[in-house]
Amino acid sequence: xxxxxxxxxxxxAGAIFADCxxxxxxxxxxxxxxxxxxxxxxxxxxxxxxxYLETIKLAHTLKxxxxxxxxxxxxxxxxxxxxxxxxxxxxRMLGQHxxxxxxRLMTREMLxxxxxxxxxxxxxxxxxxxxxxxxxxxxxxPATALHRRQKIAFSxxxxxxHYRISGEFVAILIPEDERRAGFSIDxxxxxxxxxxxxxxxxxxxxxxxxxxxxxxxxx
Amino acid sequence: xxxxxxxxxxxxAGAIFADCxxxxxxxxxxxxxxxxxxxxxxxxxxxxxxxYLETIKLAHTLKxxxxxxxxxxxxxxxxxxxxxxxxxxxxRMLGQHxxxxxxRLMTREMLxxxxxxxxxxxxxxxxxxxxxxxxxxxxxxPATALHRRQKIAFSxxxxxxHYRISGEFVAILIPEDERRAGFSIDxxxxxxxxxxxxxxxxxxxxxxxxxxxxxxxxx
Amino acid sequence: xxxxxxxxxxxxAGAIFADCxxxxxxxxxxxxxxxxxxxxxxxxxxxxxxxYLETIKLAHTLKxxxxxxxxxxxxxxxxxxxxxxxxxxxxRMLGQHxxxxxxRLMTREMLxxxxxxxxxxxxxxxxxxxxxxxxxxxxxxPATALHRRQKIAFSxxxxxxHYRISGEFVAILIPEDERRAGFSIDxxxxxxxxxxxxxxxxxxxxxxxxxxxxxxxxx
Amino acid sequence: xxxxxxxxxxxxAGAIFADCxxxxxxxxxxxxxxxxxxxxxxxxxxxxxxxYLETIKLAHTLKxxxxxxxxxxxxxxxxxxxxxxxxxxxxRMLGQHxxxxxxRLMTREMLxxxxxxxxxxxxxxxxxxxxxxxxxxxxxxPATALHRRQKIAFSxxxxxxHYRISGEFVAILIPEDERRAGFSIDxxxxxxxxxxxxxxxxxxxxxxxxxxxxxxxxx
DNA sequence: AATGAATGAGCCTTCATTCAT
DNA sequence: GATGAATGAAGGCTCATTCAT
Numbered sequence: 001x002x003x004x005x006x007x008x009x010x011x012x013a014g015a016i017f018a019d020c021x022x023x024x025x026x027x028x029x030x031x032x033x034x035x036x037x038x039x040x041x042x043x044x045x046x047x048x049x050x051x052y053l054e055t056i057k058l059a060h061t062l063k064x065x066x067x068x069x070x071x072x073x074x075x076x077x078x079x080x081x082x083x084x085x086x087x088x089x090x091x092r093m094l095g096q097h098x099x100x101x102x103x104r105l106m107t108r109e110m111l112x113x114x115x116x117x118x119x120x121x122x123x124x125x126x127x128x129x130x131x132x133x134x135x136x137x138x139x140x141x142p143a144t145a146l147h148r149r150q151k152i153a154f155s156x157x158x159x160x161x162h163y164r165i166s167g168e169f170v171a172i173l174i175p176e177d178e179r180r181a182g183f184s185i186d187x188x189x190x191x192x193x194x195x196x197x198x199x200x201x202x203x204x205x206x207x208x209x210x211x212x213x214x215x216x217x218x219x
Numbered sequence: 220x221x222x223x224x225x226x227x228x229x230x231x232a233g234a235i236f237a238d239c240x241x242x243x244x245x246x247x248x249x250x251x252x253x254x255x256x257x258x259x260x261x262x263x264x265x266x267x268x269x270x271y272l273e274t275i276k277l278a279h280t281l282k283x284x285x286x287x288x289x290x291x292x293x294x295x296x297x298x299x300x301x302x303x304x305x306x307x308x309x310x311r312m313l314g315q316h317x318x319x320x321x322x323r324l325m326t327r328e329m330l331x332x333x334x335x336x337x338x339x340x341x342x343x344x345x346x347x348x349x350x351x352x353x354x355x356x357x358x359x360x361p362a363t364a365l366h367r368r369q370k371i372a373f374s375x376x377x378x379x380x381h382y383r384i385s386g387e388f389v390a391i392l393i394p395e396d397e398r399r400a401g402f403s404i405d406x407x408x409x410x411x412x413x414x415x416x417x418x419x420x421x422x423x424x425x426x427x428x429x430x431x432x433x434x435x436x437x438x
Numbered sequence: 439x440x441x442x443x444x445x446x447x448x449x450x451a452g453a454i455f456a457d458c459x460x461x462x463x464x465x466x467x468x469x470x471x472x473x474x475x476x477x478x479x480x481x482x483x484x485x486x487x488x489x490y491l492e493t494i495k496l497a498h499t500l501k502x503x504x505x506x507x508x509x510x511x512x513x514x515x516x517x518x519x520x521x522x523x524x525x526x527x528x529x530r531m532l533g534q535h536x537x538x539x540x541x542r543l544m545t546r547e548m549l550x551x552x553x554x555x556x557x558x559x560x561x562x563x564x565x566x567x568x569x570x571x572x573x574x575x576x577x578x579x580p581a582t583a584l585h586r587r588q589k590i591a592f593s594x595x596x597x598x599x600h601y602r603i604s605g606e607f608v609a610i611l612i613p614e615d616e617r618r619a620g621f622s623i624d625x626x627x628x629x630x631x632x633x634x635x636x637x638x639x640x641x642x643x644x645x646x647x648x649x650x651x652x653x654x655x656x657x
Numbered sequence: 658x659x660x661x662x663x664x665x666x667x668x669x670a671g672a673i674f675a676d677c678x679x680x681x682x683x684x685x686x687x688x689x690x691x692x693x694x695x696x697x698x699x700x701x702x703x704x705x706x707x708x709y710l711e712t713i714k715l716a717h718t719l720k721x722x723x724x725x726x727x728x729x730x731x732x733x734x735x736x737x738x739x740x741x742x743x744x745x746x747x748x749r750m751l752g753q754h755x756x757x758x759x760x761r762l763m764t765r766e767m768l769x770x771x772x773x774x775x776x777x778x779x780x781x782x783x784x785x786x787x788x789x790x791x792x793x794x795x796x797x798x799p800a801t802a803l804h805r806r807q808k809i810a811f812s813x814x815x816x817x818x819h820y821r822i823s824g825e826f827v828a829i830l831i832p833e834d835e836r837r838a839g840f841s842i843d844x845x846x847x848x849x850x851x852x853x854x855x856x857x858x859x860x861x862x863x864x865x866x867x868x869x870x871x872x873x874x875x876x
Numbered sequence: 877a878a879t880g881a882a883t884g885a886g887c888c889t890t891c892a893t894t895c896a897t
Numbered sequence: 898g899a900t901g902a903a904t905g906a907a908g909g910c911t912c913a914t915t916c917a918t
Contacts, residue, residue: 005882021331024242027909037883042910044881111330112240113387121391129392147401150393151410158381159374165384166376168332172340173348174369182366191370198425199418224899246892256900261893443878459769461681465913475879480914549768550678551825559829567830585839588831589848596819597812603822604814606770610778611786612807620804629808637856662903684888694904699889701902 006044008034013055018104022052022114056109056116059102060124063092066102069131078138079197085132086160086196087189093164094185107164129153139200152200159192225263227253232274237323241271241333275328275335278321279343282311297357298416304351305379305415306408312383313404326383348372358419371419378411444482446472451493456542460490460552494547494554497540498562501530516576517635523570524598524634525627531602532623545602567591577638590638597630663701665691670712675761679709679771713766713773716759717781720749723759726788735795736854742789743817743853744846750821751842764821786810796857809857816849 012034016025027048031038045051069088072081093103109117132153140149163170174183231253235244246260246267253259264270291300312322328336351372359368382389393402450472454463465479465486472478483489510519531541547555570591578587601608612621669691673682684705688695702708726745729738750760766774789810797806820827831840 021240021242023240026907028907038909039883039885039911040881043883048909107330107384110385110388111326117387118391121388125388126392145401147397147406148410151401151407152414154381154385154389155378155411155414157385158378160377161381161384162373162377165326165380166329166373168336169329169340169344170373172337173345174366178366182364182370187366188370191367192374195371195374195418195422198421199414202417202421202424203414205421245890247890257892258894258900258902262899267892459678459680461678464911466911476913477879477881477915481878486913545768545822548823548826549764555825556829559826563826564830583839585835585844586848589839589845590852592819592823592827593816593849593852595823596817597815599822600811600815600818603764603818604767606774607767607778607782608811610775611783616804620802620808625804626808629805630812633809633812633856633860636859637852640855640859640862641852643859683886685886695888696890696904696906697902700904705888 005034005036005040009036009040009044009051010055010058012036013051014059014105015101017052017055018101018108021108021112022048027051052114053116056105056114056120059105060120063102063106064124066092069128078135079193081135082139082156082196083189083193085135086156086192089157089160090163090185090189090192093160094167094188103164129157132156136200139204141204155199156192156196159195160188163188224253224255224259228255228259228263228270229273229277232270233277233324234320236271236274237320237327240327240331241268246270271333272335275324275333275339278324279339282321282325283343297354298412300354301358301375301415302408302412304354305375305412308376308379309382309404309408309411312379313386313407322383348376351375355419358423360423374418375411375415378414379407382407443472443474443478447474447478447482447489448492448496451489452496452543453539455490455493456539456546459546459550460486465489490552491554494543494552494558497543498558501540501544502562516573517631519573520577520594520634521627521631523573524594524631527595527598528601528623528627528630531598532605532626541602567595570594574638577642579642593637594630594634597633598626601626662691662693662697666693666697666701666708667712667715669693670708671716671762672758674709674712675758675765678765678769679706684708709771710773713762713771713777716762717777720759720763721781723749726785735792736850738792739796739813739853740846740850742792743813743849744842746814746817747820747842747846747849750817751824751845760821786814789813793857796861798861812856813849813853816852817845820845 009030013025013030016030016033019025027041028038030051031040034040041048041051045054070084072084094100106120109120133149136149136152137144140152170183171179228249232244232249235249235252238244247257249270250257250259256262260267260270264273289303325339328339352368355368355371356363359371389402390398447468451463451468454468454471457463458467466476468489469476469478475481479486479489483492508522544558547558571587574587574590575582578590608621609617666687670682670687673687673690676682684698685695687708688697691697698705698708702711727741729741751757763777766777790806793806793809794801797809827840828836
């Protein structure tokens with residue numbers, strides 16, 4: 001394969017950019033990890049920044065291939081869809097497989113957006129966000145305002161993302177034995193789905209709920 | 220007077236580390252921003268890393284001074300406490316004030332923990348986490364398992380944190396006019412508190428709720 | 439066909455070496471200009487330096503083909519020969535034709551001689567220099583010392599060369615409109631020939647002239 | 658002296674830029690020659706190009722200090738002035754002293770002008786050029802056209818410059834023993850002054866001279 | 877005959893750091 | 898206490914060149 005070196009560099013760059021960030025990562029380190037010549041990056045990608053952008057693109061592609069949301073069997077209950085959605089998200093973010101660098105890379109991208117952010121969101125994030133919105137649509141009272149659905153979606157996403165972002169802090173807060181007992185990916189999936197379904201149930205039962213409480217700053 | 224230079228450096232470093240991260244930030248830039256000599260950093264702090272740690276410490280101190288945990292008036296309802304807790308968290312993370320760099324710095328610290336992480340968690344994060352736990356305690360059925368309360372706490376924290384972390388992505392996903400209409404700090408506060416209270420209400424009403432659904436991976 | 443690539447490279451190299459010099463010119467740039475593969479230079483010429491030497495050779499060849507020393511019609515007056523000589527020299531150096539890179543290249547070679555200098559001088563410069571000497575011979579008193587004729591020859595050559603070397607400085611010293619008015623190639627030819635003939639006339643009239651003035655450093 | 662290193666770099670850079678040109682000269686080599694650290698150039702000058710510009714400025718300054726044209730005693734004959742002018746020019750260009758790099762540098766600048774060229778001409782070259790013009794003014798018929806005086810000036814300058822530019826070629830054309838016999842700086846001075854004075858004499862005697870010969874290209 | 881891929885040396889620059897004053 | 902000068906290490910990048918095909 002003529003692109004053997006190229007892909008080796010790309011893979012090595014993915015992991016290293018994810019670990020160190022764009023600035024701290026060095027081309028030398030990447031080439032060493034890829035067992036490639038120092039000048040290879042320039043030959044194949046032009047410069048470090050282009051390599052970074054290609055890495056983001058690859059992360060995007062791999063993620064979509066890797067854990068695609070399975071096509072729901074017809075008449076799948078929305079609760080089941082939500083469960084699968086959350087599970088997929090947690091798997092993508094916390095699953096310990098070869099490609100876990102893709103998540104770390106995207107988390108960095110969130111914190112310090114580059115030119116790659118916008119296409120990344122449009123092509124990869126938005127479809128999934130829209131799917132979550134449509135799942136919620138099946139469970140919420142008809143004609144729930146869009147922004148309300150969006151915030152609910154973010155609440156679900158935020159619960160998952162938290163374990164990716166604050167993983168280290170969680171590890172410090174919760175002693176290791178307790179963590180093993182109640183914080184496996186399955187445990188988190190169970191909790192997040194339950195918590196969110198409970199909220200949705202209650203909100204559906206008492207649509208006024210969302211109004212009964214008025215924040216300090218308003219009214 | 221000598222203190223003056225030192226604190227000017229510290230303040231400048233805070234903002235710059237928060238914006239660029241430890242690696243990308245340069246001592247030159249910090250000194251220029253602080254209108255101090257290039258050698259000042261080494262003179263006052265020894266090296267760049269020590270300056271960084273001091274900056275984290277300062278962020279910590281400022282944060283605690285800035286919004287000290289208010290001693291609740293007696294008989295404050297837990298719902299009210301939760302509301303204040305969420306509001307405070309959002310304000311700290313999204314509010315535009317002089318010290319907003321402290322949040323940005325801590326977010327970075329989460330993603331790429333350094334030596335400073337552990338004391339930061341112990342002295343600053345854990346007390347707040349414990350307070351949230353105790354608030355939840357007042358609302359949950361007696362003897363709810365600790366790990367369950369912890370995950371609920373993380374669900375609430377995660378919802379808030381999401382807007383700090385994924386702020387840029389949210390900005391791309393939601394057009395600006397819609398964002399202005401329904402995503403102000405007040406809006407987010409209202410939503411997160413309502414969503415969480417709804418979940419807690421339903422979970423309290425039907426403690427079995429948390430069991431009625433079994434994730435795929437188990438059972 | 440194979441010859442095609444080789445000569446395309448050679449032509450491109452000529453112009454680029456002339457413009458940028460040996461060091462500043464890059465093989466990449468030459469190959470791009472010649473629409474040839476990056477490795478072509480090494481394939482056809484071995485290395486960059488050999489290509490340079492070949493370019494010098496080509497310049498040499500082209501120059502001799504281009505304005506071969508015309509066999510004077512019998513009984514041509516030496517003044518006329520001088521005129522043609524000067525005109526040819528100016529045309530070669532300042533004329534805007536496809537091959538003007540040859541002059542620029544040779545000027546560079548003068549300033550920073552390489553291995554190519556000696557053969558260049560022997561095969562191309564010396565014949566012309568000798569011809570100028572023989573022209574002067576016809577006009578000077580018999581038995582004028584060789585070194586004297588040589589210095590006169592250099593005086594004539596130097597006057598022409600000046601406009602090639604210091605062209606940019608002349609352009610700064612003399613405003614453009616004045617330059618257009620009195621510094622065309624024809625103007626320069628007229629002046630240089632007149633100036634030199636005047637000197638030769640006076641020196642012929644008063645051979646002692648060259649002795650009547652004694653420089654400070656001597657005597 | 659705090660600027661000791663700075664001046665050492667500047668001096669070393671002068672010689673090396675003069676020898677190799679801007680591209681071929683390396684910062685490493687300059688620093689090695691100046692016994693300075695590799696980073697010194699950046700500290701004192703910012704970058705290589707700025708160092709180059711400073712070097713040109715220095716060359717300019719040194720040249721003016723080094724061999725100033727002596728203030729003529731009153732009633733100095735213009736022929737004497739011309740002699741001193743030519744001698745000074747030759748000395749500056751060929752004299753083998755510590756500062757001969759300044760000439761080589763300026764020759765390079767002529768051939769491949771940079772941003773530094775224009776100020777160099779205006780501040781250093783033009784005053785000398787004007788002085789030569791005024792010397793010629795004293796010797797030429799009144800109301801000789803400006804462009805004619807300018808071309809005569811260039812004829813004199815060109816004769817001198819030739820030995821600086823084509824020195825290597827002269828060395829190949831003229832065997833060493835002959836060169837020693839008739840091409841010392843004093844010899845050249847004698848020749849150039851005699852040749853030019855002869856031309857001026859004849860042109861003054863027969864002002865029409867400049868018209869009696871019509872170049873081929875015209876009329 | 878010709879080329880795309882790869883290489884190693886070297887470039888300029890920038891960095892955090894130190895040191896003499 | 899504070900700083901201008903200087904330093905060594907390392908960075909990204911470009912270069913001419915080579916090699917397998």
